[in-house]
Amino acid sequence: MNAVAAAIDPELAAAGALLRERGLVALNPATAPLGEARAALARISAFLNEGSVPLCEERDLSIPAPGHDVPCRLYRPAGIARPPLLVYAHGGSFALGDLDGWDGALRALVRESGVAVLHVDYRLAPEHRFPAGFDDMVAVIRHVARAGEALGIDPQQLAAGGDSAGANLALGAALALRDAGASPLRFLLLHYGAYSTEGDSPSWQRFGSGAYVLSRAQLDWVWSTYLSHPGQKDDWRVAPLLAPLAALPPAHLAIGTLDPLLDDNERLAAGLTAAGVPCRLVRYDGLVHGYIRYGRLVASVRRAIADSAAALRAGLANRTA
Secondary structure, three states: OOHHHHHOOHHHHHHHHHHHHOOOOOOOOOOOOHHHHHHHHHHHHHHHOOOOOOOOEEEEEEEEEOOEEEEEEEEEOOOOOOOOEEEEEOOOOOOOOOOHHHHHHHHHHHHHHOOEEEEEOOOOOOOOOOOHHHHHHHHHHHHHHHHHHHHOOOOOOEEEEEEOHHHHHHHHHHHHHHHHOOOOEEEEEEEOOOOOOOOOOHHHHHHOEOOOOOEHHHHHHHHHHHOOOHHHHHOOOOOHHHOOOOOOOOEEEEEEOOOOOHHHHHHHHHHHHHOOOOEEEEEEOOOOOOHHHHOOOOHHHHHHHHHHHHHHHHHHOOOOO
């Protein structure tokens, strides 16, 4: 076993081997046709979601946004008439992912937290470049804050969250809503987000070869695919670490210790704390980027989801996360 394999959580390494045995191999969208990369991700997600039991209420719906509707999926916990709500954006480099791929992880999060989740199928690049996905996330949060009671949720107990690119969108939306005044958000749940466009941090240098999922070449592809022009890299809606962080909701950050985005997350946690925002950053030994969908096969991922659920539940109950 090489040093890379030894460093990865053994169950996660075994899960990767099992996927390869089944012929389920992720394709790097920086080198493979995007349609094929999307299809490969969908096949992997379907396997990882096998055995996931649907909640008592799951339904697809459309949320109105300027000029179009945003497809979403609502997951509700059992036995709670008007639960709090987490508006969640999936990962996928702003260009991959769909409502089905995160079923298992989000069902577990709902069951363990008692919080409903609205999964946002935001518009993907390159068909819809920045700021389309960002605008969709903001529009959905604004709508549920106004009309949440029609969805059977408590609009006074709203959180935003996501993983990877989705965490970027959630944080960006929180900044936009803060700047607009009277943000409806009470909590942020951010899994291994990309919060800057830089790829030269120590964690990128150590873990950015592609052996730990992400590579520098893929990072370059992400920004060239998502953005219309390079100057947008200086927009805080793209790189939220460029924005002032004061007056944001309390936040729970989670990331694996082998993720190239680790330093981004360390910087965000430090910036939030310095700005007076209650924040907790949890690092999971041996986990790599994108771990949240692997709960069926990896005990440490199940623990990470349980931690996020506890933080979300406490945060929306106005206790320290």
